[in-house]
Each structure stands twice: as C-alpha cells, then as structure tokens.
Amino acid sequence: MKALVVVDVQNDFVSGSLGTKEAQEMLPRLMKKVEAFEGALFVTLDTHGEDYLQTQEGHNLPVVHCVRGTWGWELPDELSTLTDAKGAAVFEKPCFGSVQLAEELVKLHASEPLESIELVGLCTDICVVSNALMIKAALPEVPVSVDASCCAGVTPEKHEAALAVMESCQVAVTR
Incomplete structure (x- = not known):
C-alpha cells in the first residue's frame, strides 16, 4: 500500500493571510495528484485557537492564521470535496509536525506494510519538512518522498533550502 500525505493545504496558506502566488500556482498540480492517487490518503490541518498570538508560535509569527472554524482554516473547496470523496x-x-500522523502511519505499516509515503503541501520549509522528518524517523525503512512540484514554501529560496535538507536526510525529492 502507498500513502499520500497532504500537508496544510488550507485557505490561509493558499490565498489567505499567509498565502503566496507559488501556493496558488501549485494547487492545480496537487489536485491532479490527489485525484489520481490510489492508496491511503492523509490530510493535516494547521489548527490554532483564538489565543494564537499568545502562543510561542504566535510570538514568532504574529500573523493570525488557521483558527479552527474560520474560512482560513478550511481546505480549498475543490480539495475538500476530493479528500472527502476519497x-x-x-x-x-x-x-x-503531527505526532498523531506519524503514529497512525506506524500502526498502518504494522498491519499492512507501506510501500512508500509521499508528502505534498504547504509550507515546504515549515510543516512539510517537519512531517517528512518525523515520518522518516518513525519509519526509517519505508521510502519517504516529497513532490516538489506540489509544494510551496514561504519563499522560493526557503522551498529549495527545505528540499535540500530533506534530501540530506534521505527523503527523496521528485520534481
């Protein structure tokens, strides 16, 4: 079985408070990948509360985003429809990073060995790299990859830097 992890492709990271043109441009490619994928599909949601600005992350990134229940927290409509259907x-x-996701992949692998795990999503240099490295640490013998064409970073330079870090840690990067 193969697994695909869609990391934080939420409105705030696509076209909302932390959106970028790179995220908007990669979304159609990501949609095609998810639509064609056959296997176990996982989605992560960056989730904050109204107290976000009082958190450690909020002090370091003082831009309110992905507050549970808001439009910015939701997946873009077309992606939500597709992931629900699948x-x-x-x-x-x-x-x-999602500890719960890594634990779930370990459980799945114990019951039905995973052939591979691929990650796509946002932001390459923050949440994609964090989840890729957690998954690689939890399942070191399962091939883990990232499709660079279906990811976007905070900046193009940080996107490329994160891809280089992942390659250094034996996460395969496809372009």
Missing part, C-alpha cells in the same frame, strides 16, 4: 484521514495539529 475518505482521507484528517489530523489537526497545533504546531508544525
């Missing part, structure tokens, strides 16, 4: 497992996470 029965994606959804994991809310209060910070960059």
